[in-house]
Amino acid sequence: MIVPMREHHIKQIASLETQCFSDPWSEASIAEELRNPLSTWLVDETDGVVTGYIGAQSVPPEADVMNLAVSPACRRQGIGARLLCTMTDVLHREGIETLFLEVRPSNVAAIALYKRHGFVQVGRRPKYYVNPTEDALILRKEL
Ligand SMILES: CC(C)(COP(=O)(O)OP(=O)(O)OC[C@H]1O[C@@H](n2cnc3c(N)ncnc32)[C@H](O)[C@@H]1OP(=O)(O)O)[C@@H](O)C(=O)NCCC(=O)NCCS
DSSP states (O other), X not given: OEEEOOGXXXXXXXXXXXXXXXXXXXXXXXXHHHTOTTEEEEEEEETXXXXXXEEEEEETTEEEEEEEEEOGGGTTSSHHHHHHHXXXXXXXXXXXXXXXXXXXXXXXXXXXHHHHTTOXXXXXXXXXXXXXXXXXXEEEEEO
């Protein structure tokens, strides 16, 4: 079930961040997002266990997907796609017209997901990522 992120999800999200990313968000910065009126975070949970999450920040009429991750044990079950579609719907209802995101060129799984859901590459940020250093592809979708 996909629900808005709440305080009790933060620890599990921070734990998934460390499992899924080499430069994870800290618990404190995730908690900060709950207080940021420009941020929208959604969580997929089953019986109280967080299986995935997605976060975006809006500067209407544009928004940026900050992160998307699914627990390694729960991948290829459609959770990532559902989180992305739900976020797109929520932002569209809030008046967002254009959605951006950054992704590592080596992240074949995420790129496949985003392209399947209508994102197109519109640019590249040199050396955007650290640990390891890598460019970012900038993808965009018109909602
Ligand atoms: C990217 C990620 C969120 C995808 O989540 P997921 O729940 O496994 O994705 P879904 O099951 O919804 O997959 C939807 C589609 O994406 C594509 N896809 C997902 N994983 C893929 C993989 N490993 N290889 C190729 N295509 C893949 C497929 O087109 C898939 O559809 P299909 O299963 O019908 O073929 C997940 O792999 C993840 O958490 N990765 C680590 C964190 C990360 O890199 N996040 C993105 C940062 S930009």
